[in-house]
Amino acid sequence: MGIFSNDIKTLDDLFVHQLRDIYYAEKQIVQALPEMIEKASDASLKQGFETHLGETKNHVKRLEQVFKMHGVEAKGVDCPAIDGIIEEADDVVGEVDDKSVLDAALIAAAQAVEHYEMTRYGTLRTWAEELGYTKSVKLLQQTLDEERATDAALTKLAKAVINLDAEADQAA
Numbered sequence: 001m002g003i004f005s006n007d008i009k010t011l012d013d014l015f016v017h018q019l020r021d022i023y024y025a026e027k028q029i030v031q032a033l034p035e036m037i038e039k040a041s042d043a044s045l046k047q048g049f050e051t052h053l054g055e056t057k058n059h060v061k062r063l064e065q066v067f068k069m070h071g072v073e074a075k076g077v078d079c080p081a082i083d084g085i086i087e088e089a090d091d092v093v094g095e096v097d098d099k100s101v102l103d104a105a106l107i108a109a110a111q112a113v114e115h116y117e118m119t120r121y122g123t124l125r126t127w128a129e130e131l132g133y134t135k136s137v138k139l140l141q142q143t144l145d146e147e148r149a150t151d152a153a154l155t156k157l158a159k160a161v162i163n164l165d166a167e168a169d170q171a172a
């Protein structure tokens, strides 16, 4: 179903469509994170990905709660945007040998994912507010806060990983 398909007539239809888009995306992220955990060499990065895998599984459950409260079936729709982000990450990461550079590439890929999620949850939260879906606002905001916190933690890790690499170069 395209975004301008005839099935979307009201803001509520659009809300459900975007819920399905991010539901699909979250499920793809649950699939993609174990490989990222395996590839990460920095211990804090590995741990950070593991923590976020747990959070992401919870994001799927929260979305299922929103679908339920809304009385619609919890199902995904194709989201070419997240497929593209994950595919590009696979391509780049697959070409990197140096461990610190690989970690930097993994962080960059993960931040692209977080930013995608942040834009989707930000919009959904705002629409839920407009539509008066108070309980959904709360759930969507919780997830948005976790995506933001993850993004901020990744920025810190990116700096640490790059600095460690620079120090190793100086010592060599």
Ligand SMILES: [Fe+2]
Pocket: 026, 055, 056, 059, 117, 143, 147
């Ligand atoms: Fe998420």
Ligand SMILES: [Fe+2]
Pocket: 052, 056, 113, 114, 117, 147, 150
């Ligand atoms: Fe996330």
